Amino acid sequence: MMELLPRRAPSGEECSARLLPVIDVRNLQVRFPTRDGVVTALDGLSMQVMPGEIVGLVGESGCGKSTAALSFMRLIPQPGRITAGEIVLDGQDILKLSDREMRALRGPSVAMIFQDALTALDPTMPVGKQIAEPLQLHKGLAAAAARARAIELFGQVGIPDPERRFGQYSHQFSGGMRQRVMIAVALSCGPRLLLADEPTTALDVTVQRQILRLIRQLRDTLNAGVVFITHDVGVVAELCTRVIVMYAGRAVEAGPTQAVFTHPTHPYTAGLLSSTLELTGDRSLPLYAIPGLPPELIDLPAGCAFAPRCPRADPECWNAAPILEPSGPQQSVACWRWKGD
Amino acid sequence: MDSPSLAPTSIIQGNGRGGPPAGAGVLRATKPRSFWDDAWYRFRHNWAGMAGLAIFVLLCLVAIFAKQIAPYGYLDQDWTAILKPPSATHIMGTDDLGRDVFSRVLMGGRTALMVATFISLIGAIVGLLVGAFSAFAGGKVDAVVVWIIDGLMTFPTIWLAAFVSVSTAPALKNLAASLYSVTHWAFLKNEVMISYAVVVFAIGMINWTWPARLVRSQVLSLREREFIEATRALGASVRWITMKHLVPNVLGSMIVLVTLSFGNAMLFEASLSYLGIGIRPPGASWGAMIFQGMSKVRTHPYLVLAPGITLAVVVLALQFMGDALNDALNPKSRSK
Numbered sequence: 001m002m003e004l005l006p007r008r009a010p011s012g013e014e015c016s017a018r019l020l021p022v023i024d025v026r027n028l029q030v031r032f033p034t035r036d037g038v039v040t041a042l043d044g045l046s047m048q049v050m051p052g053e054i055v056g057l058v059g060e061s062g063c064g065k066s067t068a069a070l071s072f073m074r075l076i077p078q079p080g081r082i083t084a085g086e087i088v089l090d091g092q093d094i095l096k097l098s099d100r101e102m103r104a105l106r107g108p109s110v111a112m113i114f115q116d117a118l119t120a121l122d123p124t125m126p127v128g129k130q131i132a133e134p135l136q137l138h139k140g141l142a143a144a145a146a147r148a149r150a151i152e153l154f155g156q157v158g159i160p161d162p163e164r165r166f167g168q169y170s171h172q173f174s175g176g177m178r179q180r181v182m183i184a185v186a187l188s189c190g191p192r193l194l195l196a197d198e199p200t201t202a203l204d205v206t207v208q209r210q211i212l213r214l215i216r217q218l219r220d221t222l223n224a225g226v227v228f229i230t231h232d233v234g235v236v237a238e239l240c241t242r243v244i245v246m247y248a249g250r251a252v253e254a255g256p257t258q259a260v261f262t263h264p265t266h267p268y269t270a271g272l273l274s275s276t277l278e279l280t281g282d283r284s285l286p287l288y289a290i291p292g293l294p295p296e297l298i299d300l301p302a303g304c305a306f307a308p309r310c311p312r313a314d315p316e317c318w319n320a321a322p323i324l325e326p327s328g329p330q331q332s333v334a335c336w337r338w339k340g341d
Numbered sequence: 342m343d344s345p346s347l348a349p350t351s352i353i354q355g356n357g358r359g360g361p362p363a364g365a366g367v368l369r370a371t372k373p374r375s376f377w378d379d380a381w382y383r384f385r386h387n388w389a390g391m392a393g394l395a396i397f398v399l400l401c402l403v404a405i406f407a408k409q410i411a412p413y414g415y416l417d418q419d420w421t422a423i424l425k426p427p428s429a430t431h432i433m434g435t436d437d438l439g440r441d442v443f444s445r446v447l448m449g450g451r452t453a454l455m456v457a458t459f460i461s462l463i464g465a466i467v468g469l470l471v472g473a474f475s476a477f478a479g480g481k482v483d484a485v486v487v488w489i490i491d492g493l494m495t496f497p498t499i500w501l502a503a504f505v506s507v508s509t510a511p512a513l514k515n516l517a518a519s520l521y522s523v524t525h526w527a528f529l530k531n532e533v534m535i536s537y538a539v540v541v542f543a544i545g546m547i548n549w550t551w552p553a554r555l556v557r558s559q560v561l562s563l564r565e566r567e568f569i570e571a572t573r574a575l576g577a578s579v580r581w582i583t584m585k586h587l588v589p590n591v592l593g594s595m596i597v598l599v600t601l602s603f604g605n606a607m608l609f610e611a612s613l614s615y616l617g618i619g620i621r622p623p624g625a626s627w628g629a630m631i632f633q634g635m636s637k638v639r640t641h642p643y644l645v646l647a648p649g650i651t652l653a654v655v656v657l658a659l660q661f662m663g664d665a666l667n668d669a670l671n672p673k674s675r676s677k
Contacts, residue, residue: 073574106576119567124376124589133585134575169375185575 021048022193022225028085039297041067043249049225056240057229064249065229069195090192107134111186115198117178121170127181128166134188153184176207194226245269248305255331265327265338267310312337383669390665396658404451411444433647448625457606463545468552476560490550506543506618533624544609559591593670604659627652
């Protein structure tokens with residue numbers, strides 16, 4: 001089990017200093033019953049995010065990153081279900097809440113920035129109204145007050161000329177501006193936890209930079225916890241304080257970004273890092289790629305899910321799945337052979 | 342200052358073709374242009390659609406002011422002018438009872454418009470409710486609703502409408518009679534009014550299937566769209582999502598479908614009346630007029646041509662209007 005922070009009763013001082021995690025996930029398991037069998041999209045994920053912390057979730061497509069984010073809001077698409085575990089969001093066990101109580105948390109406690117702002121914004125509603133929407137839903141603000149606050153938010157996320165922009169539609173915005181609108185929508189109720197699901201993947205590199213800077217700025221002003229989902233290792237290195245590497249629905253390595261990226265202990269992390277391009281690297285060598293494909297989540301091998309692609313695998317790896325164990329001061333890894341031969 | 346104004350208006354003139362304010366650049370702040378502004382712009386530039394709209398507006402005006410425009414009462418018989426061909430006094434001639442055909446065509450327009458309005462309204466409301474309900478309920482309920490819709494659609498509409506019309510007419514008449522005994526409202530005893538109700542009911546019973554199917558499929562596909570999920574992620578309830586995000590997104594397709602079905606409803610009313618199971622005489626209906634004229638079509642073709650051409654023009658106009666609306670409201674599905 002991954003214990004990133006000691007679990008003990010918080011003192012009053014800690015509470016006021018906001019040292020309580022904004023989200024505390026224990027042993028989360030999410031399953032999708034399908035015609036061909038049960039897909040285990042998440043298996044035994046545990047993680048914590050402290051206020052003001054940006055935690056990166058990295059991994060290939062289909063490794064369960066997005067499912068994790070959606071389960072933190074209890075919005076897993078049908079027929080998926082949380083089959084085990086515990087999610088404590090801002091002090092409340094959300095798996096025990098009614099639908100109505102959960103709705104009240106979406107927005108003020110947890111909000112999400114989606115990957116593609118063009119599809120995540122309603123084409124028939126002016127963007128300003130969409131920013132005002134959560135304010136009307138949760139704070140019961142009247143239209144005029146919500147409008148004033150929305151215009152303020154426009155300024156906060158760096159959209160010039162908010163008065164005019166308020167009444168415009170999403171198709172009238174550039175990709176970067178649209179993403180800023182998305183962020184403003186997510187921020188409108190001042191969430192304690194911000195889930196960012198690949199918010200920069202669809203953007204130009206230069207705009208990507210600006211959006212990352214904006215997210216960091218907002219983290220500072222709101223002191224919110226951020227879960228940043230991406231497959232871009234470079235973005236994680238730049239932005240995140242801690243990183244969790246996921247593979248086939250499980251966390252395979254976790255720790256401070258610096259430590260994990262300089263001394264990867266899991267062969268998959270090492271593979272991910274080797275398959276990134278470096279500006280000053282040797283161009284004559286072909287880019288490294290991890291051989292093979294991620295496994296079908298429907299019938300995972302009994303042993304380590306990465307074993308079929310792992311350069312260090314030995315027969316022992318096929319027998320049982322490894323669990324996270326400390327591999328450094330704050331680092332943990334789920335691998336039988338991380339110590340090497 | 343006496344000198345003429347030197348205001349630099351010339352700089353911010355449009356492109357001279359009445360296009361969207363594109364070339365205005367920095368000088369003119371682009372006004373927020375909503376989807377509906379864009380749609381109206383596209384519609385305005387479709388001449389067929391505009392012609393259709395003009396004819397439709399004309400029909401509405403004529404239907405509303407039929408009694409004021411008509412030179413004669415639509416039931417007035419002139420025994421000295423029986424089966425007279427078109428002339429200055431009777432511009433579309435007179436029928437075998439000496440009634441002015443032009444006046445009857447005007448009143449027929451009122452009938453057609455009224456019946457089609459009610460049918461379309463019923464279709465839109467029932468279709469919206471059934472379609473949305475089916476999509477939200479999902480599972481077995483949805484499957485059963487789709488069966489019913491598909492089942493109804495396999496029958497030829499006119500056959501089904503005739504069946505419903507003939508089989509429900511006596512029941513509706515009884516209902517009206519018993520209502521009359523309580524309320525004493527005169528129109529409940531009016532045979533023509535009851536035949537209106539029968540036609541509306543018969544076609545309305547069948548016509549809702551199209552909007553229902555459309556709404557169901559739209560809601561199903563919209564529900565998977567990311568912005569609906571994003572709204573859920575903000576803590577919105579199903580009701581909020583439906584009212585603020587689903588309805589506005591379905592509205593465009595709905596308007597197109599209702600416009601197209603409006604013309605269809607007129608055709609159905611005419612067909613039922615032609616078959617003698619629609620609007621009862623002496624009520625004026627284009628279908629009934631065509632039927633009455635058919636026996637004398639060789640000697641007095643204007644009896645058929647006047648209502649026939651009017652019907653064709655109106656239905657075509659609605660078709661053009663519907664197509665133009667489709668191009669304007671669903672620009673991506675444009676067939677060009």
